[in-house]
Amino acid sequence: MNRPLSYRFAEFVTRRSWWILSVWVVLAIVLRTAAPSWNDIAYDGDFEYLPSEMTSVQGDRLLDDAFPGIQSRSQIVLVLGREKASRSSKVELLKTDDIVGLDLLRRLYHRLGVVSWRRGLEHGYTSGNPEDTPNAAWASWITLSREALDQSIRLDQRFYERVAEQLPDVKSTHTEPRMAIAYWDRGRLLEAWGGEDEMVEGDYEAALLLIPDLPSQVIPITERDLSGWDSLLDVLAWEDPVVGPRLRKDGVRLAVLKLSSELAATGNIKTIDAVNELIDQVTRYSMPFTEPGLELRMTGSAAIGGETLMGARDAIRYTELFTVGMILFILTAVYRAPLLVAIPMISIGFAVVVSMSLVALLTRWSMQGIVPGLDIRVFTTSRIFVIVILFGAGTDYCLFLISRLREEARVSAWPAACRRAISGVLGALIGSAMTTVVGLGMLWIAAFGKFHYTGPVIAICLLVGLLVCTTLTPALLRVCGPAVFWPSKVQQQKRKPRSLLGPSGSQLASQEHSGFWGRIAILLTRYPATAMLIGGALLILPATYGFKNEGSVTYDLSSQLNHQAESRRGLRLFAQHFNIGEINPVTVLICRAEDSARADLKKDVRKLAAELYQQEGVTTVRTADDPLGDFPPSRDMSLFGSDAARRRILQNHRVAQRYFFSDVPKYENRLVRLDVMLDGDPFSVETANRVIKLEQFLKQHLNSEGSNWKTSGIDTKVLLAGTTPSIIDLRSVTLSDNRRIKVAVVVAVLLILILVLRRFFLSLYLILTVLLSYYATLGLTVWFFKLAYGNDYVGLDWKLPLFLFVILVAVGQDYNVYLVTRVLEEQRHLGAIAALRRAVSRTGGIITACGLVMAATFFSMTAVVWFPPIARTFGFASESGVALRGIVELGFALGLGVLIDTFYVRTILVPSFMALVGKATGK
Structure with a gap:
């Protein structure tokens, strides 16, 4: 007898149960041991994964090539100030507020001195022999270290003078936090690299006067823990006599930490933790010296990027915790049997360990080039999707298998029941899983790296989950036997001829179909047209709203963080006094085809800067001639006035050295850098449009006929870098990806449905119901968060519509496939309407349970918002995490979408359509 493949597979699993269990245990151990940690191979950020041909990516690459080792890729801005009552009002800092500022800066400059010294050592010339010839990199870092230590000591002296002046009753301490170690460090630096003996002895004497046993306490410079500070390149602060005027206004002072790390590295x-620790030290020591109301906040691109990573970390922790907790609760409520709770959890645990270890191992092989052609990357936030989808889908697979096993165990011996259950659900499980796998796999066609890699990674993990649930789970059930249902029992009954809704004449059929789902089945099949029209009409309104607002998204990175995030609070304080664009300039890179004299190049730059000031929205242009943009063409300046003197000093300050012109031979006297500040929010569409116009102007102007920039008939290359150009490219790429991926996902899932169900119009209808569900979910999500955020609503996270679409279209078909395949199975023995009633009544409860499980796993992504306050209300200690709005919004939307699919689409729209078709065809 030629038995179906599904039956032969089921027979193999049930006969080789112990062998299958052993294989999975060994595989999990081997992969877990061999695979690297997820955090060690995970990537972060958004801009880094734009296509290489985008302008901002080429600009960043050119910056790295032309300014190696000194390129600041992000920054932290420390804001010391008092809040204004309104934008137009004025506020002044108190004299005692200077004490806090001096305390902050003396600590900052000391750290800069130590970091620069260490970096100098790393660049060679460590012997200290005056006969050695130092290289330029070594000399610049040692010089910066000396300047920073000098500044730290001066500020330390001023700090205690100010304390004595403003608060004569306060006794100063000559122990910590006196900067005795700064004297010692400067003495060691001077002693090692040619300082005068008197200065060296003076520094040692000052250090020992403050702390006599300091030598026994000092850690050598090469052994100091610089965790969090190793990316620090420079500190620009309001006390600097040259750049300071641009960093202070009435009521606020700024200190800018320039970092070598990427925005989202x-x-x-660790850098944020280190700066927060420094802020805490200043707050504890010097804040009591002044009046309440003074704030010391942190913001800037690195602060926003770092807190975004912290938000992802918190989201992962809460999501994993609540995903497991919610599934345990639902399984316990559904089964009230210990083994039926344990077996799905054990199965999913194996699926998570094996799949994530496999992906991590493949990623490392891909990064190392071990496997030719292998191209896999993972991201920090990818872990969230893997966890929730694996736990949700895996639990659903287990629930359907166990539900079918319970049915079969009533009429068959345990081995036969296991075979029948596996064989009966295998097609539905594979079909539903493949819609998700193929749908998510379509993200591979995306140009944006995060989309390109995330979908296939989740698909791989889901395939592993499917394999676990169709082998390990039934093997566990087979080995445990009927005891899995303990403390309840399954009474075996003989099979009887099928009736309309079940075994004819049996008490079982009466009990099953007099229940809730039995009544729903009867109602839907009696009034299918009414149910379908009313059901569809109720979704049309929110779906229309969702369709209109599908583009209502924001690319504002800072808006991802909640209001309590430190970088958001610092940004609000900064924005009260400064234009936010001042810490997010647009970097313009102009590269000529041929070399030219440096003097001629500077002359052309001055002329270009004057023309840039005439462009819409341009407030400041920073060039080598005007490093801070303090002297626009409209500003009158005499040749021998104070402004001219300050301008000359600025041109020789370290902020201008090796910044506007490259010293790399390949680009020397060819490459020019300008920083352009625009009026407005760098994340807004209005600013983006201004930057696009600015780029068009530069390309047309510099390459027009007769332009001094065009040499030998070859166009000058113009590239833009910075936050706004990166967002422009990100928006362009993701919008293009959205259009292509949505079409690809719909077509791919439709083909899978046709392949599985063999019903074209039914498959097409299932796609249409999920699309309706997607737009209705999107509309309700927009409405909810507009209400929740109020005036703070700027749009949903830009990633939400695409991930919601792909996951809902793919995952949302699971329950439709479960129902329809059961209907088609029942139609082998019953008529269309009878089969539909039986399928709805038999699957209604279990599909509802599956939908609740999947929705619960998605809603767990929002736990970082609601759990901490609830825990504190009941007296439990719980720290508030840094909630990422994008993850919270997506978790809410996905959970809502699954509930709509479970309780509305599958319950009303799909059965009513099948009833109409059944009545019309008479089948």
């Missing part, structure tokens, strides 16, 4: 978490 994982190392920025």
Whole structure:
């Protein structure tokens, strides 16, 4: 007898149960041991994964090539000030507020001195022999270290003078936090690299006077823990006599920490922790010296990027915790049987360990080039999707298998029941899983790296989950036997001829179909047209709203963080006094085809800067001639006035050295850098449009006929870098990806449905119901968060519509496939309407349970918002995490969408359509 493949597979699993269990245990151990940690191979950020041909990516690459080792890729801005009552009002800092500022800066400059010294050592010339010839990199870092230590000591002296002046009753301490170690460090620096003996001895004497046993306490410079500070390149602060005027206004002072790390580099978490520790030290020591109301906040691109990573970390922690907790609760409520709770949890645990270890191992092989052609990357936030989808889908697979096993165990012996259950659900499980796998796999066609890699990674993990649930789970059930249902029992009954809704004449059929889902089945099949029209009409209104607001998204990175995030609070304080664009300039890179004299190049730059000031929205242009943009063409300046003197000093300050012109031979006297500040929010559409116009102007102007920039008939290359150009490219790429991916996902899922169901119009209808569900979910999500955020609503996270679409279209078909395949199975023995009633009544409860599980796993992504306050209300200690709005919004939307699919689409729209078709065809 030629038995179906599904039956032969089921027979193999049930006969080789112990062998299958052993294989999975060994596989999990081997992969877990061999695979690297997820955090070690995970990437972060958004801009880094734009296509290489985008303008901002080429600009960043050119910056790295032309300014190696000194390129600041992000920054932290420390804001010391008092809040204004309104934008137009004025506020002044108190004299005692200077004490706090001096305390902050003396600590900052000391850290800069130590970091620069260490970096100088790393660049060679460590012997200290005056006969050695130092290289330029070594000399610049040692010089910066000396300047920073000098500044730290001067500020330390002023700090205690100010304390004595303003608060004569306060006794100063000559222990910590006196900067005795700064004297010692400067003495060691001077002693090692040619300082005068008197200065060296003076520094040692000052250090020992403050702390006599300091030598026994000092850690050598090469052994000091610089965790969090190793990316620090420079500190620009309001006390600097040259750049200081641009960093202070009435009521606020700024200190800018220039960092070598990317905006969203994982190392920025340690940097934020280190800066927060420094702020805490200043707050504890010197804040009591002044009046309440003074704030010391942190913001800037690195602060926003770092806190975004912290938000992802918190979201992962809460999501994993609540995903497991919610599934345990639902399984316990559904089964009230210990083994039926344990077996799905064990199965999913194996699926998570094996799949994530496999992906991590493949990623490392891809990064190292071990496997030719392998191209896999993972991201920090990818872990969230893997966890929730694996736990949700895996639990659903287990629930359907166990539900079918319970049915079969009533009429068959345990081995036969296991075979029948596996064989009966295998097609539905594979079909539903493949819609998700193929749908998510379509993200591979995306140009944006995060989309391109995330979908296939989740698909791989889901395939592993499917394999676990169709092998390991039934093997566990087979080994445990009927005891899995303990403390309840399954009474075996003989099979009887099928009736309309079940075994004829049996008490079982009466009990099953007199229940809730039995009544729903009867109602839907009696009035299918009414149910379908009313059901569809109720979704049309929110779906229309969602369709109109599908583009209502924001690319504002800072808006991802909640109001309590430190960088958001710092940004609000900064924005009260400064234009936010001042810490997010647009970097313009102009590269001529041929070399030219430096003097001629500077002359052309001055002329270009004057023309840039005439462009819409341009407030400041920073060039080598005007490094801070303090002297626009409209500003009158005499040749021998104070402004002219300050301008000359600025041109020789370190902020201008090796910044506007490259010293790399390849680009020397060819490459020019300008920083352009625009009026407005760098994340807004209005600013983006201004930057696009600015780029068009530069390309047309510099390459027009007769332009001094065009040499030998070859066009000058113009590239833009910075936050706004990166957002422009990100928006362009993701919008293009959205259009292509949505079409690809719909077509791919439709083909899978046709392949599985063999019903074209039914498959097409299922796609249409999920599309309706998607737009209705999107509309309700927009409405909810507009209400929740109020005036703070600027749009949903830009990633939400695409991920919501792909996951809902793919995952949302699971329950439709479960129902329809059961209907088609029942139609082998019953008529269309009878089969539909039986399928709805038999699957209604279990599909509802599956939908609740999947929705609960998605809603767990929002736990970082609501759990901490609830825990504190009941007296439990719980720290508030840094909630990422994008993850919270997506978790809410996905959970809502699954509930709509479970309780509305599958319950009303799909059965009513099948009833109409059944009545019309008479089948």
